[in-house]
Amino acid sequence: AQAATRSKGRPRASVNVYQLLREEREQSKRSKSEESGPTSPTRISVGDYVKLRRLDEQNGLIEEILPRQSELSRKDAGSTAEKIVPQTLLANLDQVVIVLAVAQPEPHFGFLDRYLAICEATRLQALICLNKADLPHASAIEEAAEQYRKLGYTLIFTSAHTGEGIEELRAHLKEHTTLFTGPSGVGKSSLVNALEPGMDIRTSEVSEATGKGRHTTTGSRLYPLSGGGWLADSAGIRALAAWNIPAEELAWCFVEFRPYLGECLYNDCTHINEEGCAILQAVEDGVVAESRHKSYVRMYMGEER
Ligand code: GDP
Ligand code: ZN
Known part of the structure:
Protein backbone atom coordinates (compact mmCIF):
# COMPACT_ATOMS: atom_id res chain seq x y z
CA ALA A 1 0.00 0.00 0.00
CA GLN A 2 1.33 3.41 -0.91
CA ALA A 3 -1.14 5.44 1.09
CA ALA A 4 0.51 7.69 3.65
CA THR A 5 -1.31 8.33 6.86
CA ARG A 6 -1.34 11.87 8.08
CA SER A 7 -2.11 13.40 11.40
CA LYS A 8 -1.95 17.01 12.41
CA GLY A 9 -1.25 19.07 15.46
CA ARG A 10 0.63 16.54 17.54
CA PRO A 11 2.87 18.27 20.01
CA ARG A 12 3.74 14.92 21.54
CA ALA A 13 3.14 11.39 20.47
CA SER A 14 3.10 8.45 22.78
CA VAL A 15 3.40 5.08 21.17
CA ASN A 16 2.23 1.58 21.24
CA VAL A 17 4.59 -0.56 19.25
CA TYR A 18 3.83 -4.19 18.62
CA GLN A 19 1.37 -4.45 21.44
CA LEU A 20 -1.10 -5.48 18.82
CA LEU A 21 1.38 -7.93 17.37
CA ARG A 22 1.52 -9.72 20.68
CA GLU A 23 -2.22 -9.64 21.06
CA GLU A 24 -2.55 -10.98 17.56
CA ARG A 25 -0.11 -13.78 18.33
CA GLU A 26 -2.01 -14.66 21.47
CA GLN A 27 -5.19 -14.54 19.52
CA SER A 28 -3.86 -16.71 16.72
CA LYS A 29 -2.64 -19.22 19.31
CA ARG A 30 -6.08 -19.25 20.81
CA SER A 31 -7.90 -19.35 17.51
CA LYS A 32 -5.75 -22.23 16.31
CA SER A 33 -7.16 -24.33 19.09
CA GLU A 34 -10.59 -23.13 18.09
CA GLU A 35 -9.73 -23.99 14.49
CA SER A 36 -10.31 -20.59 13.02
CA GLY A 37 -7.63 -18.54 11.23
CA PRO A 38 -5.93 -15.34 12.45
CA THR A 39 -7.91 -12.16 11.97
CA SER A 40 -7.10 -9.71 9.20
CA PRO A 41 -6.58 -6.02 9.87
CA THR A 42 -9.58 -3.91 8.96
CA ARG A 43 -7.80 -0.65 8.10
CA ILE A 44 -5.08 -0.58 5.51
CA SER A 45 -1.66 0.82 6.35
CA VAL A 46 1.63 1.49 4.60
CA GLY A 47 3.46 -1.82 4.37
CA ASP A 48 0.41 -4.04 4.22
CA TYR A 49 0.31 -7.04 1.94
CA VAL A 50 -3.04 -7.49 0.28
CA LYS A 51 -4.91 -9.96 -1.82
CA LEU A 52 -5.77 -8.14 -5.02
CA ARG A 53 -8.36 -9.18 -7.56
CA ARG A 54 -7.43 -7.90 -10.97
CA LEU A 55 -10.32 -6.20 -12.71
CA ASP A 56 -8.53 -5.08 -15.87
CA GLU A 57 -5.13 -3.75 -16.97
CA GLN A 58 -5.44 -0.64 -14.79
CA ASN A 59 -7.63 -1.58 -11.90
CA GLY A 60 -7.80 -4.03 -9.09
CA LEU A 61 -9.84 -4.58 -6.01
CA ILE A 62 -8.36 -5.21 -2.58
CA GLU A 63 -10.13 -8.27 -1.31
CA GLU A 64 -8.24 -8.84 1.87
CA ILE A 65 -5.49 -7.31 4.01
CA LEU A 66 -3.17 -10.14 4.96
CA PRO A 67 -2.30 -10.66 8.63
CA ARG A 68 0.63 -8.48 9.70
CA GLN A 69 3.93 -9.74 11.00
CA SER A 70 4.49 -6.54 12.89
CA GLU A 71 2.77 -3.28 13.47
CA LEU A 72 4.25 0.07 14.34
CA SER A 73 1.58 2.31 15.76
CA ARG A 74 1.26 5.67 17.32
CA LYS A 75 -1.38 6.71 19.69
CA ASP A 76 -1.87 10.24 20.70
CA ALA A 77 -1.83 10.94 24.40
CA GLY A 78 -4.54 13.52 24.05
CA SER A 79 -6.97 11.55 21.98
CA THR A 80 -9.22 8.98 23.53
CA ALA A 81 -10.29 7.67 20.16
CA GLU A 82 -6.75 6.71 19.27
CA LYS A 83 -6.16 5.10 22.61
CA ILE A 84 -8.71 2.55 21.55
CA VAL A 85 -7.65 2.27 17.92
CA PRO A 86 -3.97 3.18 17.62
CA GLN A 87 -3.10 4.56 14.25
CA THR A 88 -0.88 2.16 12.38
CA LEU A 89 2.22 3.91 11.06
CA LEU A 90 3.78 1.00 9.33
CA ALA A 91 2.99 -2.67 8.90
CA ASN A 92 5.41 -5.55 8.42
CA LEU A 93 8.64 -3.80 9.37
CA ASP A 94 11.08 -6.57 10.22
CA GLN A 95 14.57 -5.09 10.49
CA VAL A 96 16.33 -2.13 12.04
CA VAL A 97 19.79 -0.99 10.97
CA ILE A 98 21.41 0.83 13.88
CA VAL A 99 24.05 3.13 12.47
CA LEU A 100 26.98 4.54 14.43
CA ALA A 101 30.20 6.09 13.15
CA VAL A 102 33.66 4.86 14.18
CA ALA A 103 34.56 8.55 14.60
CA GLN A 104 33.05 12.00 14.01
CA PRO A 105 30.95 11.52 16.05
CA GLU A 106 32.51 9.00 18.44
CA PRO A 107 30.27 5.96 18.87
CA HIS A 108 27.95 5.95 21.85
CA PHE A 109 27.47 2.29 22.71
CA GLY A 110 24.79 3.08 25.27
CA PHE A 111 22.66 4.23 22.34
CA LEU A 112 23.38 0.95 20.59
CA ASP A 113 22.49 -1.15 23.64
CA ARG A 114 19.23 0.70 24.02
CA TYR A 115 18.18 0.08 20.41
CA LEU A 116 19.31 -3.54 20.54
CA ALA A 117 17.09 -4.02 23.59
CA ILE A 118 14.16 -2.39 21.79
CA CYS A 119 14.71 -4.69 18.81
CA GLU A 120 14.64 -7.71 21.12
CA ALA A 121 11.48 -6.46 22.82
CA THR A 122 9.73 -5.88 19.51
CA ARG A 123 11.16 -8.99 17.81
CA LEU A 124 12.76 -6.94 15.07
CA GLN A 125 15.97 -8.16 13.48
CA ALA A 126 18.81 -5.81 14.45
CA LEU A 127 21.79 -5.08 12.25
CA ILE A 128 24.66 -2.92 13.46
CA CYS A 129 26.46 -0.66 11.07
CA LEU A 130 29.72 1.08 12.02
CA ASN A 131 30.07 3.71 9.34
CA LYS A 132 32.95 6.04 8.40
CA ALA A 133 35.30 3.04 8.59
CA ASP A 134 37.64 5.04 6.33
CA LEU A 135 38.40 7.41 9.22
CA PRO A 136 41.21 6.58 11.67
CA HIS A 137 39.78 5.12 14.84
CA LEU A 169 24.79 -4.25 3.73
CA ARG A 170 22.75 -4.41 0.54
CA ALA A 171 22.63 -8.20 0.79
CA HIS A 172 21.17 -7.95 4.29
CA LEU A 173 18.42 -5.59 3.13
CA LYS A 174 17.15 -7.92 0.44
CA GLU A 175 13.74 -9.43 1.23
CA HIS A 176 13.37 -7.21 4.28
CA THR A 177 11.54 -4.06 5.24
CA THR A 178 14.18 -2.04 7.04
CA LEU A 179 14.32 1.13 9.09
CA PHE A 180 17.61 3.01 9.54
CA THR A 181 18.22 4.69 12.85
CA GLY A 182 21.18 6.35 14.53
CA PRO A 183 22.37 9.68 15.89
CA SER A 184 22.58 12.54 13.43
CA GLY A 185 25.79 12.95 11.50
CA VAL A 186 26.77 9.27 11.46
CA GLY A 187 26.06 9.03 7.74
CA LYS A 188 22.58 7.53 7.40
CA SER A 189 21.64 9.62 4.37
CA SER A 190 25.04 9.00 2.81
CA LEU A 191 24.62 5.24 3.30
CA VAL A 192 21.18 5.23 1.73
CA ASN A 193 22.61 7.18 -1.15
CA ALA A 194 25.47 4.74 -1.57
CA LEU A 195 22.97 1.87 -1.53
CA GLU A 196 20.52 3.48 -3.88
CA PRO A 197 21.82 6.56 -5.70
CA GLY A 198 19.17 9.20 -6.06
CA MET A 199 16.78 7.86 -3.46
CA ASP A 200 15.22 10.79 -1.67
CA ILE A 201 14.22 9.52 1.72
CA ARG A 202 14.02 11.03 5.18
CA THR A 203 16.56 9.33 7.40
CA SER A 204 16.18 11.56 10.39
CA GLU A 205 13.02 12.53 12.06
CA VAL A 206 11.78 15.84 10.81
CA SER A 207 9.08 17.80 12.49
CA GLU A 208 7.90 20.78 10.59
CA ALA A 209 7.11 23.63 12.90
CA THR A 210 3.93 25.36 11.92
CA GLY A 211 3.00 28.96 12.62
CA LYS A 212 1.43 27.93 15.90
CA GLY A 213 4.59 26.25 17.09
CA ARG A 214 3.10 22.80 16.89
CA HIS A 215 4.54 19.88 15.04
CA THR A 216 3.29 17.97 12.11
CA THR A 217 4.51 14.46 11.64
CA THR A 218 3.60 12.72 8.45
CA GLY A 219 3.03 9.01 8.12
CA SER A 220 5.61 6.53 7.06
CA ARG A 221 6.55 5.64 3.51
CA LEU A 222 8.30 2.70 1.96
CA TYR A 223 10.87 2.94 -0.81
CA PRO A 224 11.74 -0.02 -3.03
CA LEU A 225 15.39 -1.05 -3.27
CA SER A 226 16.46 -2.08 -6.74
CA GLY A 227 18.18 -5.16 -5.31
CA GLY A 228 14.98 -6.18 -3.51
CA GLY A 229 13.51 -5.17 -0.19
CA TRP A 230 12.09 -1.93 1.13
CA LEU A 231 13.41 0.98 3.13
CA ALA A 232 11.09 2.69 5.56
CA ASP A 233 11.59 6.38 6.03
CA SER A 234 12.15 7.83 9.44
CA ALA A 235 8.55 8.47 10.44
CA GLY A 236 8.68 5.32 12.54
CA ILE A 237 11.79 6.25 14.49
CA ARG A 238 10.03 8.18 17.18
CA ALA A 239 7.69 5.28 17.76
CA LEU A 240 10.64 2.96 18.25
CA ALA A 241 12.68 5.47 20.23
CA ALA A 242 9.91 5.98 22.73
CA TRP A 243 9.21 2.28 23.15
CA ASN A 244 8.95 1.43 26.82
CA ILE A 245 10.20 -1.98 27.77
CA PRO A 246 8.42 -3.18 30.91
CA ALA A 247 11.01 -3.40 33.74
CA GLU A 248 10.42 -7.11 34.22
CA GLU A 249 11.15 -7.80 30.52
CA LEU A 250 14.26 -5.68 30.27
CA ALA A 251 16.85 -8.26 31.37
CA TRP A 252 15.56 -10.68 28.74
CA CYS A 253 16.20 -7.99 26.11
CA PHE A 254 19.93 -8.18 26.85
CA VAL A 255 20.57 -11.46 25.03
CA GLU A 256 23.60 -12.55 27.06
CA PHE A 257 21.66 -12.19 30.33
CA ARG A 258 19.17 -14.86 29.29
CA PRO A 259 21.08 -17.94 30.46
CA TYR A 260 21.24 -16.47 33.98
CA LEU A 261 17.61 -15.51 34.31
CA GLY A 262 16.03 -17.73 36.93
CA GLU A 263 19.42 -18.41 38.52
CA CYS A 264 19.30 -15.46 40.92
CA LEU A 265 18.74 -16.01 44.63
CA TYR A 266 15.58 -13.91 44.65
CA ASN A 267 12.76 -14.45 42.20
CA ASP A 268 12.10 -10.74 41.82
CA CYS A 269 15.79 -9.87 41.42
CA THR A 270 16.28 -6.61 39.52
CA HIS A 271 19.92 -7.56 38.77
CA ILE A 272 21.10 -4.20 39.99
CA ASN A 273 22.55 -4.74 43.46
CA GLU A 274 21.02 -7.87 44.96
CA GLU A 275 22.95 -10.49 46.79
CA GLY A 276 23.09 -13.78 44.94
CA CYS A 277 22.37 -12.20 41.57
CA ALA A 278 23.57 -14.52 38.81
CA ILE A 279 23.97 -11.69 36.32
CA LEU A 280 26.07 -9.56 38.69
CA GLN A 281 28.16 -12.67 39.30
CA ALA A 282 28.60 -13.12 35.54
CA VAL A 283 29.74 -9.50 35.30
CA GLU A 284 32.22 -10.10 38.10
CA ASP A 285 33.45 -13.25 36.36
CA GLY A 286 33.98 -11.24 33.20
CA VAL A 287 31.48 -13.32 31.20
CA VAL A 288 29.03 -10.46 30.80
CA ALA A 289 30.51 -7.09 29.84
CA GLU A 290 30.27 -4.42 32.48
CA SER A 291 29.36 -1.85 29.83
CA ARG A 292 26.30 -3.88 28.85
CA HIS A 293 25.22 -4.21 32.47
CA LYS A 294 25.65 -0.45 32.88
CA SER A 295 23.37 0.10 29.90
CA TYR A 296 20.86 -2.25 31.49
CA VAL A 297 20.93 -0.31 34.78
CA ARG A 298 20.57 3.01 32.97
CA MET A 299 17.56 1.74 31.09
CA TYR A 300 16.08 0.12 34.20
CA MET A 301 16.38 3.39 36.10
CA GLY A 302 14.43 5.02 33.33
CA GLU A 303 17.18 7.28 32.09
CA GLU A 304 17.09 5.64 28.70
CA ARG A 305 14.21 3.29 28.96
P1 GDP B 1 23.09 11.55 8.83
O1 GDP B 1 22.78 12.76 9.66
O2 GDP B 1 23.25 10.36 9.69
O3 GDP B 1 22.13 11.33 7.70
O4 GDP B 1 24.54 11.81 8.19
P2 GDP B 1 24.93 12.34 6.72
O5 GDP B 1 24.74 11.29 5.71
O6 GDP B 1 24.29 13.65 6.51
O7 GDP B 1 26.50 12.53 6.91
C1 GDP B 1 27.06 13.43 7.86
C2 GDP B 1 28.47 13.81 7.44
O8 GDP B 1 29.31 12.67 7.47
C3 GDP B 1 28.54 14.34 6.00
O9 GDP B 1 29.48 15.39 6.00
C4 GDP B 1 29.03 13.16 5.20
O10 GDP B 1 29.78 13.54 4.06
C5 GDP B 1 29.93 12.46 6.21
N1 GDP B 1 30.00 11.01 5.96
C6 GDP B 1 28.97 10.17 5.72
N2 GDP B 1 29.40 8.92 5.53
C7 GDP B 1 30.75 8.96 5.64
C8 GDP B 1 31.78 7.95 5.54
O11 GDP B 1 31.54 6.77 5.31
N3 GDP B 1 33.06 8.37 5.73
C9 GDP B 1 33.36 9.68 6.00
N4 GDP B 1 34.65 10.00 6.18
N5 GDP B 1 32.42 10.64 6.10
C10 GDP B 1 31.13 10.28 5.92
ZN1 ZN C 1 19.69 -11.00 39.40
Whole structure:
Protein backbone atom coordinates (compact mmCIF):
# COMPACT_ATOMS: atom_id res chain seq x y z
CA ALA A 1 0.00 0.00 0.00
CA GLN A 2 1.33 3.41 -0.91
CA ALA A 3 -1.14 5.44 1.09
CA ALA A 4 0.51 7.69 3.65
CA THR A 5 -1.31 8.33 6.86
CA ARG A 6 -1.34 11.87 8.08
CA SER A 7 -2.11 13.40 11.40
CA LYS A 8 -1.95 17.01 12.41
CA GLY A 9 -1.25 19.07 15.46
CA ARG A 10 0.63 16.54 17.54
CA PRO A 11 2.87 18.27 20.01
CA ARG A 12 3.74 14.92 21.54
CA ALA A 13 3.14 11.39 20.47
CA SER A 14 3.10 8.45 22.78
CA VAL A 15 3.40 5.08 21.17
CA ASN A 16 2.23 1.58 21.24
CA VAL A 17 4.59 -0.56 19.25
CA TYR A 18 3.83 -4.19 18.62
CA GLN A 19 1.37 -4.45 21.44
CA LEU A 20 -1.10 -5.48 18.82
CA LEU A 21 1.38 -7.93 17.37
CA ARG A 22 1.52 -9.72 20.68
CA GLU A 23 -2.22 -9.64 21.06
CA GLU A 24 -2.55 -10.98 17.56
CA ARG A 25 -0.11 -13.78 18.33
CA GLU A 26 -2.01 -14.66 21.47
CA GLN A 27 -5.19 -14.54 19.52
CA SER A 28 -3.86 -16.71 16.72
CA LYS A 29 -2.64 -19.22 19.31
CA ARG A 30 -6.08 -19.25 20.81
CA SER A 31 -7.90 -19.35 17.51
CA LYS A 32 -5.75 -22.23 16.31
CA SER A 33 -7.16 -24.33 19.09
CA GLU A 34 -10.59 -23.13 18.09
CA GLU A 35 -9.73 -23.99 14.49
CA SER A 36 -10.31 -20.59 13.02
CA GLY A 37 -7.63 -18.54 11.23
CA PRO A 38 -5.93 -15.34 12.45
CA THR A 39 -7.91 -12.16 11.97
CA SER A 40 -7.10 -9.71 9.20
CA PRO A 41 -6.58 -6.02 9.87
CA THR A 42 -9.58 -3.91 8.96
CA ARG A 43 -7.80 -0.65 8.10
CA ILE A 44 -5.08 -0.58 5.51
CA SER A 45 -1.66 0.82 6.35
CA VAL A 46 1.63 1.49 4.60
CA GLY A 47 3.46 -1.82 4.37
CA ASP A 48 0.41 -4.04 4.22
CA TYR A 49 0.31 -7.04 1.94
CA VAL A 50 -3.04 -7.49 0.28
CA LYS A 51 -4.91 -9.96 -1.82
CA LEU A 52 -5.77 -8.14 -5.02
CA ARG A 53 -8.36 -9.18 -7.56
CA ARG A 54 -7.43 -7.90 -10.97
CA LEU A 55 -10.32 -6.20 -12.71
CA ASP A 56 -8.53 -5.08 -15.87
CA GLU A 57 -5.13 -3.75 -16.97
CA GLN A 58 -5.44 -0.64 -14.79
CA ASN A 59 -7.63 -1.58 -11.90
CA GLY A 60 -7.80 -4.03 -9.09
CA LEU A 61 -9.84 -4.58 -6.01
CA ILE A 62 -8.36 -5.21 -2.58
CA GLU A 63 -10.13 -8.27 -1.31
CA GLU A 64 -8.24 -8.84 1.87
CA ILE A 65 -5.49 -7.31 4.01
CA LEU A 66 -3.17 -10.14 4.96
CA PRO A 67 -2.30 -10.66 8.63
CA ARG A 68 0.63 -8.48 9.70
CA GLN A 69 3.93 -9.74 11.00
CA SER A 70 4.49 -6.54 12.89
CA GLU A 71 2.77 -3.28 13.47
CA LEU A 72 4.25 0.07 14.34
CA SER A 73 1.58 2.31 15.76
CA ARG A 74 1.26 5.67 17.32
CA LYS A 75 -1.38 6.71 19.69
CA ASP A 76 -1.87 10.24 20.70
CA ALA A 77 -1.83 10.94 24.40
CA GLY A 78 -4.54 13.52 24.05
CA SER A 79 -6.97 11.55 21.98
CA THR A 80 -9.22 8.98 23.53
CA ALA A 81 -10.29 7.67 20.16
CA GLU A 82 -6.75 6.71 19.27
CA LYS A 83 -6.16 5.10 22.61
CA ILE A 84 -8.71 2.55 21.55
CA VAL A 85 -7.65 2.27 17.92
CA PRO A 86 -3.97 3.18 17.62
CA GLN A 87 -3.10 4.56 14.25
CA THR A 88 -0.88 2.16 12.38
CA LEU A 89 2.22 3.91 11.06
CA LEU A 90 3.78 1.00 9.33
CA ALA A 91 2.99 -2.67 8.90
CA ASN A 92 5.41 -5.55 8.42
CA LEU A 93 8.64 -3.80 9.37
CA ASP A 94 11.08 -6.57 10.22
CA GLN A 95 14.57 -5.09 10.49
CA VAL A 96 16.33 -2.13 12.04
CA VAL A 97 19.79 -0.99 10.97
CA ILE A 98 21.41 0.83 13.88
CA VAL A 99 24.05 3.13 12.47
CA LEU A 100 26.98 4.54 14.43
CA ALA A 101 30.20 6.09 13.15
CA VAL A 102 33.66 4.86 14.18
CA ALA A 103 34.56 8.55 14.60
CA GLN A 104 33.05 12.00 14.01
CA PRO A 105 30.95 11.52 16.05
CA GLU A 106 32.51 9.00 18.44
CA PRO A 107 30.27 5.96 18.87
CA HIS A 108 27.95 5.95 21.85
CA PHE A 109 27.47 2.29 22.71
CA GLY A 110 24.79 3.08 25.27
CA PHE A 111 22.66 4.23 22.34
CA LEU A 112 23.38 0.95 20.59
CA ASP A 113 22.49 -1.15 23.64
CA ARG A 114 19.23 0.70 24.02
CA TYR A 115 18.18 0.08 20.41
CA LEU A 116 19.31 -3.54 20.54
CA ALA A 117 17.09 -4.02 23.59
CA ILE A 118 14.16 -2.39 21.79
CA CYS A 119 14.71 -4.69 18.81
CA GLU A 120 14.64 -7.71 21.12
CA ALA A 121 11.48 -6.46 22.82
CA THR A 122 9.73 -5.88 19.51
CA ARG A 123 11.16 -8.99 17.81
CA LEU A 124 12.76 -6.94 15.07
CA GLN A 125 15.97 -8.16 13.48
CA ALA A 126 18.81 -5.81 14.45
CA LEU A 127 21.79 -5.08 12.25
CA ILE A 128 24.66 -2.92 13.46
CA CYS A 129 26.46 -0.66 11.07
CA LEU A 130 29.72 1.08 12.02
CA ASN A 131 30.07 3.71 9.34
CA LYS A 132 32.95 6.04 8.40
CA ALA A 133 35.30 3.04 8.59
CA ASP A 134 37.64 5.04 6.33
CA LEU A 135 38.40 7.41 9.22
CA PRO A 136 41.21 6.58 11.67
CA HIS A 137 39.78 5.12 14.84
CA ALA A 138 40.84 3.57 18.14
CA SER A 139 41.43 -0.18 18.38
CA ALA A 140 38.94 -0.14 21.26
CA ILE A 141 36.25 0.22 18.62
CA GLU A 142 37.32 -2.95 16.86
CA GLU A 143 37.21 -4.72 20.22
CA ALA A 144 33.73 -3.39 20.94
CA ALA A 145 32.63 -4.56 17.50
CA GLU A 146 33.92 -8.05 18.25
CA GLN A 147 32.00 -8.01 21.52
CA TYR A 148 28.71 -7.38 19.71
CA ARG A 149 29.45 -10.05 17.12
CA LYS A 150 30.02 -12.50 19.95
CA LEU A 151 26.54 -11.68 21.21
CA GLY A 152 25.27 -12.92 17.87
CA TYR A 153 24.56 -9.62 16.17
CA THR A 154 25.59 -8.95 12.60
CA LEU A 155 27.93 -5.98 12.58
CA ILE A 156 29.21 -4.42 9.40
CA PHE A 157 31.95 -1.82 9.00
CA THR A 158 30.91 0.48 6.19
CA SER A 159 32.08 3.58 4.44
CA ALA A 160 29.69 5.59 2.36
CA HIS A 161 32.77 7.31 0.96
CA THR A 162 34.91 4.33 -0.12
CA GLY A 163 32.09 1.83 -0.62
CA GLU A 164 33.45 -0.58 1.99
CA GLY A 165 30.74 -2.90 3.31
CA ILE A 166 28.02 -1.48 1.06
CA GLU A 167 27.50 -4.71 -0.90
CA GLU A 168 27.31 -6.69 2.32
CA LEU A 169 24.79 -4.25 3.73
CA ARG A 170 22.75 -4.41 0.54
CA ALA A 171 22.63 -8.20 0.79
CA HIS A 172 21.17 -7.95 4.29
CA LEU A 173 18.42 -5.59 3.13
CA LYS A 174 17.15 -7.92 0.44
CA GLU A 175 13.74 -9.43 1.23
CA HIS A 176 13.37 -7.21 4.28
CA THR A 177 11.54 -4.06 5.24
CA THR A 178 14.18 -2.04 7.04
CA LEU A 179 14.32 1.13 9.09
CA PHE A 180 17.61 3.01 9.54
CA THR A 181 18.22 4.69 12.85
CA GLY A 182 21.18 6.35 14.53
CA PRO A 183 22.37 9.68 15.89
CA SER A 184 22.58 12.54 13.43
CA GLY A 185 25.79 12.95 11.50
CA VAL A 186 26.77 9.27 11.46
CA GLY A 187 26.06 9.03 7.74
CA LYS A 188 22.58 7.53 7.40
CA SER A 189 21.64 9.62 4.37
CA SER A 190 25.04 9.00 2.81
CA LEU A 191 24.62 5.24 3.30
CA VAL A 192 21.18 5.23 1.73
CA ASN A 193 22.61 7.18 -1.15
CA ALA A 194 25.47 4.74 -1.57
CA LEU A 195 22.97 1.87 -1.53
CA GLU A 196 20.52 3.48 -3.88
CA PRO A 197 21.82 6.56 -5.70
CA GLY A 198 19.17 9.20 -6.06
CA MET A 199 16.78 7.86 -3.46
CA ASP A 200 15.22 10.79 -1.67
CA ILE A 201 14.22 9.52 1.72
CA ARG A 202 14.02 11.03 5.18
CA THR A 203 16.56 9.33 7.40
CA SER A 204 16.18 11.56 10.39
CA GLU A 205 13.02 12.53 12.06
CA VAL A 206 11.78 15.84 10.81
CA SER A 207 9.08 17.80 12.49
CA GLU A 208 7.90 20.78 10.59
CA ALA A 209 7.11 23.63 12.90
CA THR A 210 3.93 25.36 11.92
CA GLY A 211 3.00 28.96 12.62
CA LYS A 212 1.43 27.93 15.90
CA GLY A 213 4.59 26.25 17.09
CA ARG A 214 3.10 22.80 16.89
CA HIS A 215 4.54 19.88 15.04
CA THR A 216 3.29 17.97 12.11
CA THR A 217 4.51 14.46 11.64
CA THR A 218 3.60 12.72 8.45
CA GLY A 219 3.03 9.01 8.12
CA SER A 220 5.61 6.53 7.06
CA ARG A 221 6.55 5.64 3.51
CA LEU A 222 8.30 2.70 1.96
CA TYR A 223 10.87 2.94 -0.81
CA PRO A 224 11.74 -0.02 -3.03
CA LEU A 225 15.39 -1.05 -3.27
CA SER A 226 16.46 -2.08 -6.74
CA GLY A 227 18.18 -5.16 -5.31
CA GLY A 228 14.98 -6.18 -3.51
CA GLY A 229 13.51 -5.17 -0.19
CA TRP A 230 12.09 -1.93 1.13
CA LEU A 231 13.41 0.98 3.13
CA ALA A 232 11.09 2.69 5.56
CA ASP A 233 11.59 6.38 6.03
CA SER A 234 12.15 7.83 9.44
CA ALA A 235 8.55 8.47 10.44
CA GLY A 236 8.68 5.32 12.54
CA ILE A 237 11.79 6.25 14.49
CA ARG A 238 10.03 8.18 17.18
CA ALA A 239 7.69 5.28 17.76
CA LEU A 240 10.64 2.96 18.25
CA ALA A 241 12.68 5.47 20.23
CA ALA A 242 9.91 5.98 22.73
CA TRP A 243 9.21 2.28 23.15
CA ASN A 244 8.95 1.43 26.82
CA ILE A 245 10.20 -1.98 27.77
CA PRO A 246 8.42 -3.18 30.91
CA ALA A 247 11.01 -3.40 33.74
CA GLU A 248 10.42 -7.11 34.22
CA GLU A 249 11.15 -7.80 30.52
CA LEU A 250 14.26 -5.68 30.27
CA ALA A 251 16.85 -8.26 31.37
CA TRP A 252 15.56 -10.68 28.74
CA CYS A 253 16.20 -7.99 26.11
CA PHE A 254 19.93 -8.18 26.85
CA VAL A 255 20.57 -11.46 25.03
CA GLU A 256 23.60 -12.55 27.06
CA PHE A 257 21.66 -12.19 30.33
CA ARG A 258 19.17 -14.86 29.29
CA PRO A 259 21.08 -17.94 30.46
CA TYR A 260 21.24 -16.47 33.98
CA LEU A 261 17.61 -15.51 34.31
CA GLY A 262 16.03 -17.73 36.93
CA GLU A 263 19.42 -18.41 38.52
CA CYS A 264 19.30 -15.46 40.92
CA LEU A 265 18.74 -16.01 44.63
CA TYR A 266 15.58 -13.91 44.65
CA ASN A 267 12.76 -14.45 42.20
CA ASP A 268 12.10 -10.74 41.82
CA CYS A 269 15.79 -9.87 41.42
CA THR A 270 16.28 -6.61 39.52
CA HIS A 271 19.92 -7.56 38.77
CA ILE A 272 21.10 -4.20 39.99
CA ASN A 273 22.55 -4.74 43.46
CA GLU A 274 21.02 -7.87 44.96
CA GLU A 275 22.95 -10.49 46.79
CA GLY A 276 23.09 -13.78 44.94
CA CYS A 277 22.37 -12.20 41.57
CA ALA A 278 23.57 -14.52 38.81
CA ILE A 279 23.97 -11.69 36.32
CA LEU A 280 26.07 -9.56 38.69
CA GLN A 281 28.16 -12.67 39.30
CA ALA A 282 28.60 -13.12 35.54
CA VAL A 283 29.74 -9.50 35.30
CA GLU A 284 32.22 -10.10 38.10
CA ASP A 285 33.45 -13.25 36.36
CA GLY A 286 33.98 -11.24 33.20
CA VAL A 287 31.48 -13.32 31.20
CA VAL A 288 29.03 -10.46 30.80
CA ALA A 289 30.51 -7.09 29.84
CA GLU A 290 30.27 -4.42 32.48
CA SER A 291 29.36 -1.85 29.83
CA ARG A 292 26.30 -3.88 28.85
CA HIS A 293 25.22 -4.21 32.47
CA LYS A 294 25.65 -0.45 32.88
CA SER A 295 23.37 0.10 29.90
CA TYR A 296 20.86 -2.25 31.49
CA VAL A 297 20.93 -0.31 34.78
CA ARG A 298 20.57 3.01 32.97
CA MET A 299 17.56 1.74 31.09
CA TYR A 300 16.08 0.12 34.20
CA MET A 301 16.38 3.39 36.10
CA GLY A 302 14.43 5.02 33.33
CA GLU A 303 17.18 7.28 32.09
CA GLU A 304 17.09 5.64 28.70
CA ARG A 305 14.21 3.29 28.96
P1 GDP B 1 23.09 11.55 8.83
O1 GDP B 1 22.78 12.76 9.66
O2 GDP B 1 23.25 10.36 9.69
O3 GDP B 1 22.13 11.33 7.70
O4 GDP B 1 24.54 11.81 8.19
P2 GDP B 1 24.93 12.34 6.72
O5 GDP B 1 24.74 11.29 5.71
O6 GDP B 1 24.29 13.65 6.51
O7 GDP B 1 26.50 12.53 6.91
C1 GDP B 1 27.06 13.43 7.86
C2 GDP B 1 28.47 13.81 7.44
O8 GDP B 1 29.31 12.67 7.47
C3 GDP B 1 28.54 14.34 6.00
O9 GDP B 1 29.48 15.39 6.00
C4 GDP B 1 29.03 13.16 5.20
O10 GDP B 1 29.78 13.54 4.06
C5 GDP B 1 29.93 12.46 6.21
N1 GDP B 1 30.00 11.01 5.96
C6 GDP B 1 28.97 10.17 5.72
N2 GDP B 1 29.40 8.92 5.53
C7 GDP B 1 30.75 8.96 5.64
C8 GDP B 1 31.78 7.95 5.54
O11 GDP B 1 31.54 6.77 5.31
N3 GDP B 1 33.06 8.37 5.73
C9 GDP B 1 33.36 9.68 6.00
N4 GDP B 1 34.65 10.00 6.18
N5 GDP B 1 32.42 10.64 6.10
C10 GDP B 1 31.13 10.28 5.92
ZN1 ZN C 1 19.69 -11.00 39.40
